Amino acid sequence: MHTDTPSSRVFDNYVAGRPLPSATGRSFASINPTTGREWGRFVDSTRDEVDAAVQAAAAALSGPWGAASPTRRGRLLMAWGEKIAAHAEGIARLESAQNGKLFAEMKAQANVVKEWLYYFGGLADKIEGRVIPVERPSVLNYTLREPIGVVGVIVPWNSPTFLSIMSCAPAMAAGNTIVLKPSEVTSASAFELVRLAEEAGIPPGVLNVVTGAREAGEALVDHEQVGKICFTGSDAAGRAIAARAGARLASCTLELGGKSPNIVFPDAPVENAVVGVLSGIFAAAGQTCIAGSRAYIHESLYEQVVDRLVQRARAIRLGDPLSADTQMGPAATAAQLQKNQAMVARAVDNGGEILYGGQRASVPGFEEGFFFQPTILHRLKADNPIMQEEVFGPVLAVTSFRDEDEVLALANGTKFGLAAGVWTRDLRRAHGIARRLQAGTVWINTYRAMAFNSPFGGYKQSGIGRVNGMESVDQFLQTKSVWCETSDEIQDPFVLKV
Ligand code: NAD
Numbered sequence: 001m002h003t004d005t006p007s008s009r010v011f012d013n014y015v016a017g018r019p020l021p022s023a024t025g026r027s028f029a030s031i032n033p034t035t036g037r038e039w040g041r042f043v044d045s046t047r048d049e050v051d052a053a054v055q056a057a058a059a060a061l062s063g064p065w066g067a068a069s070p071t072r073r074g075r076l077l078m079a080w081g082e083k084i085a086a087h088a089e090g091i092a093r094l095e096s097a098q099n100g101k102l103f104a105e106m107k108a109q110a111n112v113v114k115e116w117l118y119y120f121g122g123l124a125d126k127i128e129g130r131v132i133p134v135e136r137p138s139v140l141n142y143t144l145r146e147p148i149g150v151v152g153v154i155v156p157w158n159s160p161t162f163l164s165i166m167s168c169a170p171a172m173a174a175g176n177t178i179v180l181k182p183s184e185v186t187s188a189s190a191f192e193l194v195r196l197a198e199e200a201g202i203p204p205g206v207l208n209v210v211t212g213a214r215e216a217g218e219a220l221v222d223h224e225q226v227g228k229i230c231f232t233g234s235d236a237a238g239r240a241i242a243a244r245a246g247a248r249l250a251s252c253t254l255e256l257g258g259k260s261p262n263i264v265f266p267d268a269p270v271e272n273a274v275v276g277v278l279s280g281i282f283a284a285a286g287q288t289c290i291a292g293s294r295a296y297i298h299e300s301l302y303e304q305v306v307d308r309l310v311q312r313a314r315a316i317r318l319g320d321p322l323s324a325d326t327q328m329g330p331a332a333t334a335a336q337l338q339k340n341q342a343m344v345a346r347a348v349d350n351g352g353e354i355l356y357g358g359q360r361a362s363v364p365g366f367e368e369g370f371f372f373q374p375t376i377l378h379r380l381k382a383d384n385p386i387m388q389e390e391v392f393g394p395v396l397a398v399t400s401f402r403d404e405d406e407v408l409a410l411a412n413g414t415k416f417g418l419a420a421g422v423w424t425r426d427l428r429r430a431h432g433i434a435r436r437l438q439a440g441t442v443w444i445n446t447y448r449a450m451a452f453n454s455p456f457g458g459y460k461q462s463g464i465g466r467v468n469g470m471e472s473v474d475q476f477l478q479t480k481s482v483w484c485e486t487s488d489e490i491q492d493p494f495v496l497k498v
Contacts, residue, residue, distance in 0.1 A: 010041040011187065013049060013211060014194050016056035017204020023049065028184060028213070033100035033330045034320055036368030042187045045212040050179070050219040053208040057150040057177040058225050060205030065177055068203075074124030077172060079200035081117030084110060084161070087196060091161055091189050096321045098186040099157045099332040100370070101284055103322045109162040110189075113169075116468075119452040120169035123473055127174060138487035144480040147175035148251070149227035151476060152220040154241070156233045157185035157332055158287045158392075164193060166456075166467045167230040167253075168207065174476035176228070177206045181220055183233075184213040185332055221245050228476060231255065232289075235390070235416070235461050242464070253465035253475050255289070256458055257390040258418030260439065261411040262292040262447065263401075266300045268423035269445065274308045276421055276447040277396070282316060282374045283448070285328050286394035287336070289462075290419045292447060294387060295398045296407045302400040306378070309398065310356045313374040318361050330363075330370040331393060337370040340393035344375060347386035347397075353379045355398070388414050404433065412438045417459025421447045440466075 010027050012019035026044040031037065043049065060066075065073070084091065092107035099106075129143035153167045160182055168178050182190040190209045197207050210216055214237070221229055221244045231241050232255040245252045262280055264273045280292025297305045321329035331337040337360065344358045357375030375395045380387050386397055401407040411420060420439040424430050434442040440457045443449060450456060455469035465475050 010043065011191055011211065013043050013045060013053065014191055014209040015053045015205075016059070016208065017198060020049070020052060030098050030185060030187060031333070032097050033332050033334075033370045034097075034322075034366055036334075036370070039097055040188060042184070042211040045210045045216040045219070047219040050210050050212075050216055050223065053179045053210045054150055054220070054223050054225050056205040056208050057179050060203055061147070061149060061177045063205070064203035065175065065206045070125040070127065070175070073175065074121035074173065076200060076202050077117045077121035077124065077169060080197050080202060081114030081121070083196040083200045084117070084165075084193065085114040087192060091192050093322070094188040094192065095160055095186055096329075098188060099160070099287075100321050100330040101158070101287065101332070102326060102329055104324065105284060106161075109159055113161060113165040116165050116169045116452040120173040120473070123170075123470065124173040127473060127477065129479075132481075134483075138485060138489065140484040140486055142482050144482060145174075145477045146480055148476055148478050149176060150225055151176045151178050151228045151230055152223070152226040153178055153180045154217050154220065154229065154231045154233065155180070155182055157183035158284065158289070160186040160189050161193060163232045163255075164190060167232065170467070170472040171228075171230060171476040172202075172206065174473050176476050179208045179210060179220060179226070181210050181212065181217055184211065187211040217241070218244065221250075222248070224248065226250060228252070230475075238463065253467070254458075254463045255456075255465075255467060256418070256461065256463045257392070257416065258289055258291070258458065258462050259294060259388065259390055259414045259416045260290055260292050260419040260421070261294045261296055262421035263407055263411060263423065263433070264295065264297045264301060264305060265422070265424035265426070265429065266298045267425045268298075268301070269425060270301065270305065271308075272445060273423035274305060274312065276423060276443075276445075277305075278309060278312050280421060280447045281396040282313065282328060282394050285331060285372070287332060287392055288448075290441070290448060291392070292419075292421055293391060293396060294411075295396060296401050296410060297398060299400045299402055302398075306355065306376075306398055309396070310376055313356050313376055316374050318363050318371050318373075320363075320366060328374065328394065330366075331372055332370070334370055336393060337372055340372045340375075340391060340395060343386055343389070343391045343393075344377070344395060347377055347380060347384055350384045350386075351379060351381060352377045352384055352386065352397075357394075382410060382413055390416070404429070408433065408436050412436075415461040418462035419443070
């Protein structure tokens with residue numbers, strides 16, 4: 001069932017409605033993490049190649065996209081959503097072959113993004129200015145909400161289509177045009193997205209795709225004609241991007257990593273909490289920004305819950321992500337596998353103990369694959385690096401606690417603030433804790449829920465700004481204040497009124 005493409009194929013950049021072959025012939029390989037074999041090759045874009053894409057986006061902005069009515073833009077986004085859903089299976093196959101995540105998950109994501117495009121397509125003609133009641137009644141002062149211009153969208157490998165649409169949909173609804181730089185690990189599906197956008201009637205140049213790694217991203221961030229960067233990725237890259245963008249005063253939306261806690265109180269619905277903790281960290285092999293990588297379990301339930309977690313982790317079936325029987329695929333890259341191994345080893349060096357897992361896993365038929373066992377660690381002090389740094393792998397740290405104040409201090413005690421889970425039947429406690437948690441999303445008796453109309457983003461070093469929901473459109477708009485004197489009067493500062 002594997003879809004290894006001939007490895008000689010080089011995917012060209014896609015600019016102004018056409019494939020744009022590399023001028024230098026520089027390319028890089030993407031590796032199928034399940035087989036360890038080369039899957040395809042992509043253009044390693046230079047600054048000039050990134051510039052060509054920005055020029056195309058700028059031309060589309062002052063051309064057909066700028067001229068389209070907001071209603072028309074919205075309809076085109078909706079039509080794009082239909083097309084993507086109709087091709088969800090093919091997109092998922094490309095993504096799964098590149099990042100090793102379950103085909104079923106990638107397909108569900110490619111299918112659900114239509115909801116995002118319907119929602120933001122619907123919002124396109126509801127972006128309104130205001131009339132301001134300024135002091136002088138003869139003056140009409142109103143605001144226009146205008147697109148920023150060309151938006152550079154940079155995304156990671158874990159959910160390529162989902163995260164690209166989360167950024168592109170509000171940006172395009174607001175009237176901007178896009179240069180999308182997918183991750184060097186998962187570049188292929190972006191070309192499907194742009195092909196389908198144009199099939200849906202979105203004019204050439206509105207969405208352009210350039211591939212490459214950090215250097216291509218930096219060229220996009222540095223480009224004077226890119227008015228806004230919408231970045232999803234690691235906190236380290238986010239910090240570097242914000243500094244570069246800041247150097248030329250371009251604005252950024254940053255969706256970064258996390259070290260999210262799941263807190264299980266004594267009155268929790270225990271079996272649901274076990275499922276929530278388990279899926280929070282082991283679904284997607286932990287390769288999700290909202291991974292619930294720290295579980296704080298009340299001492300009265302600690303042994304019971306930890307035993308269940310180990311039992312369930314032991315039963316997780318590792319294997320080919322394209323197979324419906326598989327519950328966990330490999331790490332997406334050899335580097336991510338090494339990071340999992342190194343961070344677990346460091347946690348143990350710092351006094352932690354392995355309750356389950358901690359090793360590279362061997363999967364029959366896929367001996368070269370980058371598989372890692374679901375891993376549970378305990379006896380970890382709050383300053384153990386694994387309690388502070390994101391692994392982005394299937395590694396759960398469990399800790400017991402006694403009371404609310406103690407667990408809040410622990411839960412809030414990292415630089416991150418992306419998400420948190422609270423498990424309790426006591427609603428007063430649940431909402432009280434939700435207020436005191438420093439996190440952009442708090443889930444009570446559930447985990448990993450997300451919707452196109454509910455804002456998502458990070459507190460502290462998990463990010464700046466929000467995707468999803470109405471406020472995400474605001475991040476791609478700038479406000480112009482227009483003043484119009486409607487009477488024949490003119491205020492002349494050189495004529496003194498007595
Ligand atoms: P990464 O930061 O290494 O790379 C992300 C993207 O940025 C890639 O396209 C990469 O080529 C590019 N890039 C890297 N350094 C850059 C630089 N200095 N300048 C410009 N571009 C640069 O992240 P990754 O390993 O691809 O993805 C995993 C990370 O993404 C995790 O930290 C995860 O938590 C985060 N993430 C966050 C969210 C969210 O919504 N908050 C969602 C998914 C993933």
